[in-house]
Amino acid sequence: MSTRIIKAACPHDCPDTCAMLVTVVDGKATGVRGDPDHPNTAGVLCTKVSRYVERTYHADRLLYPLKRVGRKGEGKFVRITWDDALSEIAERLQAIAVRDARAILPYSYAGTMGAVQGESMAMRFFNRLGASQLDRTICATAGGTGYKYTIGAKMGTDTEQYENAKLILIWGGNPVASNLHFWMKAQEAKRRGAILIAIDPYRSLTAEKCQHHLALLPGTDAALALGLMHLLIRDDLLDHDYIDRYTLGFDELKQRVAEWTPQRTAATCGLAVEQIEMLARLYGEMAKRGDPVAIRLSYGLQRVRGGGMAVRNIACLPALVGAWRHPAGGALLSSGDNYPKRSAQMERPDLRPNDVDRPPRVINMSTIGDDLLRPSSASFGPKIEAVIVYNSNPVAVAPESAKVAQGFAREDLFTVVLEHFQTDTVDYADIVLPATTQLEHADIHASYGHQYIIANNPAIAPLGESKPNTEIFRLLAARMGFSDPCFFDTDEALASQAFDASHPHARDFSWQQVSEQGWMKLNLPAAPFAQGGFPTPSGKCEFYSEQMLRDGLDPLPAYLPPYESVASAPELAKDYPLAMISPPQRNFLNTTFVNVQSLRATEGEPHLDIHPEDAAARGITDGDMVRVFNQRGELHARARVSDAPRKGLVVALSIWWKKLASDGRNANELTSQRLTDMGRAPTFYDVLVQVERAQPS
Numbered sequence: 198m199s200t201r202i203i204k205a206a207c208p209h210d211c212p213d214t215c216a217m218l219v220t221v222v223d224g225k226a227t228g229v230r231g232d233p234d235h236p237n238t239a240g241v242l243c244t245k246v247s248r249y250v251e252r253t254y255h256a257d258r259l260l261y262p263l264k265r266v267g268r269k270g271e272g273k274f275v276r277i278t279w280d281d282a283l284s285e286i287a288e289r290l291q292a293i294a295v296r297d298a299r300a301i302l303p304y305s306y307a308g309t310m311g312a313v314q315g316e317s318m319a320m321r322f323f324n325r326l327g328a329s330q331l332d333r334t335i336c337a338t339a340g341g342t343g344y345k346y347t348i349g350a351k352m353g354t355d356t357e358q359y360e361n362a363k364l365i366l367i368w369g370g371n372p373v374a375s376n377l378h379f380w381m382k383a384q385e386a387k388r389r390g391a392i393l394i395a396i397d398p399y400r401s402l403t404a405e406k407c408q409h410h411l412a413l414l415p416g417t418d419a420a421l422a423l424g425l426m427h428l429l430i431r432d433d434l435l436d437h438d439y440i441d442r443y444t445l446g447f448d449e450l451k452q453r454v455a456e457w458t459p460q461r462t463a464a465t466c467g468l469a470v471e472q473i474e475m476l477a478r479l480y481g482e483m484a485k486r487g488d489p490v491a492i493r494l495s496y497g498l499q500r501v502r503g504g505g506m507a508v509r510n511i512a513c514l515p516a517l518v519g520a521w522r523h524p525a526g527g528a529l530l531s532s533g534d535n536y537p538k539r540s541a542q543m544e545r546p547d548l549r550p551n552d553v554d555r556p557p558r559v560i561n562m563s564t565i566g567d568d569l570l571r572p573s574s575a576s577f578g579p580k581i582e583a584v585i586v587y588n589s590n591p592v593a594v595a596p597e598s599a600k601v602a603q604g605f606a607r608e609d610l611f612t613v614v615l616e617h618f619q620t621d622t623v624d625y626a627d628i629v630l631p632a633t634t635q636l637e638h639a640d641i642h643a644s645y646g647h648q649y650i651i652a653n654n655p656a657i658a659p660l661g662e663s664k665p666n667t668e669i670f671r672l673l674a675a676r677m678g679f680s681d682p683c684f685f686d687t688d689e690a691l692a693s694q695a696f697d698a699s700h701p702h703a704r705d706f707s708w709q710q711v712s713e714q715g716w717m718k719l720n721l722p723a724a725p726f727a728q729g730g731f732p733t734p735s736g737k738c739e740f741y742s743e744q745m746l747r748d749g750l751d752p753l754p755a756y757l758p759p760y761e762s763v764a765s766a767p768e769l770a771k772d773y774p775l776a777m778i779s780p781p782q783r784n785f786l787n788t789t790f791v792n793v794q795s796l797r798a799t800e801g802e803p804h805l806d807i808h809p810e811d812a813a814a815r816g817i818t819d820g821d822m823v824r825v826f827n828q829r830g831e832l833h834a835r836a837r838v839s840d841a842p843r844k845g846l847v848v849a850l851s852i853w854w855k856k857l858a859s860d861g862r863n864a865n866e867l868t869s870q871r872l873t874d875m876g877r878a879p880t881f882y883d884v885l886v887q888v889e890r891a892q893p894s
């Protein structure tokens with residue numbers, strides 16, 4: 198028997214990007230575990246990815262190319278050869294490209310976060326083809342844009358430093374479920390005496406374990422940050438020296454927040470004045486006496502109309518109190534911009550045809566429902582005739598799901614899906630191509646939670662006839678007659694190109710070395726903004742942003758109420774009086790893992806958490822089947838009556854495969870395609886609904 202241990206990386210859309218060790222016995226993977234030597238992973242994987250071997254060898258793995266034989270959405274396919282699959286795809290795409298290649302759309306996101314199996318060879322292919330470009334907005338662009346207006350780039354406190362903080366605000370997220378290794382640091386900080394405060398409309402698993410929980414109304418985080426700034430200024434809990442040296446626009450900010458009295462803030466956020474005063478006092482006084490105070494922002498809070506501004510406002514707080522002076526102070530939304538990524542080298546936008554009659558066309562992935570249903574027009578460009586989906590499952594994850602499914606059901610749409618399993622989206626495919634999992638291919642990873650580059654070495658041979666995404670696009674390029682040398686790069690050659698080895702952050706990076714060692718930490722200062730040096734246009738933390746003004750936005754922190762809330766849409770709220778959010782289930786990662794039986798069994802069935810008073814008003818008792826509905830659609834779920842959601846809020850933990858729910862639906866039946874204030878992102882948590890007991894069928 199030969200046993201090998203392979204150094205690998207978790208590929209999933211999670212800030213932790215764990216370093217994994219894969220045990221391989223006689224060519225078969227028998228287990229995965231967290232690498233105990235990797236400082237952030239510390240030997241721990243989450244429950245989901247601990248089942249990665251079960252997922253890899255799942256009986257339902259797609260192992261051969263398939264061609265549709267049933268109606269779209271029916272999921273009936275027959276096996277075909279790779280040769281036939283590639284020929285048919287190339288023929289169909291060539292026929293469209295002769296008319297206008299912009300009628301072809303790639304649709305992808307973070308099914309793998311790998312730099313190689315993500316957008317490298319795939320984007321080379323679509324750029325060379327001249328296809329429409331995809332605006333990849335579905336998760337993080339609202340907050341990312343807002344953070345960058347204030348701080349300049351997505352960077353901040355090192356996750357490993359949080360264990361030294363004395364106060365941590367966990368704002369808009371549930372790290373127990375979706376940022377486990379940060380949570381481990383926060384717990385260590387708590388053991389050392391730190392105070393943890395959760396800011397979240399829902400008493401999540403995380404909020405339950407914090408000393409304080411502020412359950413504000415969804416979509417009001419921007420107002421809470423304005424109210425906190427008001428109090429920090431009113432009570433002079435400020436670091437004047439830091440403000441003078443390293444910030445821009447304090448006087449304008451002071452004027453702006455003057456109107457955000459504790460009373461107004463409390464009324465807007467649905468909190469008590471005392472809670473807001475307590476939070477400002479703890480944050481300001483602890484910072485003033487030199488304790489490291491840190492904020493961990495998550496993406497949940499930016500999935501509302503004013504989500505970009507909310508993150509911008511929160512990002513102002515550390516500079517006011519001088520929290521950036523300490524390695525364990527400051528804030529973190531994402532560490533992604535620390536990496537010197539060579540995106541142009543990987544994706545080769547220079548390959549795009551320079552056709553003045555067909556200027557580049559960009560489609561926002563968050564409005565795919567509407568865009569698949571649009572005819573050709575001067576403003577839109579050509580109707581979408583083909584979609585190539587990889588690393589994503591839009592029929593389940595995109596907002597306003599009924600329209601998305603209607604679009605993918607178009608008989609005149611040619612759809613190709615690269616996948617591991619027969620997802621909701623695969624059911625609408627014309628051709629299905631079996632893709633390898635992380636254990637079967639090479640890759641290299643940046644992280645958006647820590648500061649390491651992590652290598653993924655292939656552990657086992659591809660199962661069945663599955664192929665890496667890169668190989669599939671290489672083969673398609675050859676069929677289309679693309680002979681540019683870049684289409685012959687191996688995966689290892691691609692991994693070598695991923696980061697700029699001449700950049701000070703990734704000095705001397707080499708794929709060979711990282712693949713042997715498993716990871717390398719970026720060269721970054723412990724306290725990145727201790728002496729300013731913000732990567733903004735002014736080099737300062739920008740309370741006032743000229744760039745925002747140029748972009749047509751309010752240059753100062755502001756509050757934009759949700760599209761749908763009792764306060765901002767009273768007419769709509771007469772019919773649909775409850776706010777709904779749909780944050781991640783602990784055992785699913787977006788729609789990945791929903792089909793892993795052991796994990797789905799733990800989650801049981803789709804639930805709706807509802808407050809006892811809201812339930813009683815509707816004659817709903819714990820365990821009842823309920824119908825949740827609004828002007829866009831409906832779904833059925835099992836009611837869990839508890840005070841975990843605040844009154845007026847219901848929570849539908851996500852994201853279920855539609856076909857694995859009893860009514861074939863998930864929370865995205867109810868979400869809308871309206872976009873955020875900045876970053877063109879979806880407003881998944883900006884939703885009003887009504888709930889009633891379901892009629893027995």
Ligand code: SF4
Binds near residue numbers: 209
């Ligand atoms: S999903 Fe996140 S916590 Fe789980 S193994 Fe992957 S990176 Fe680690």
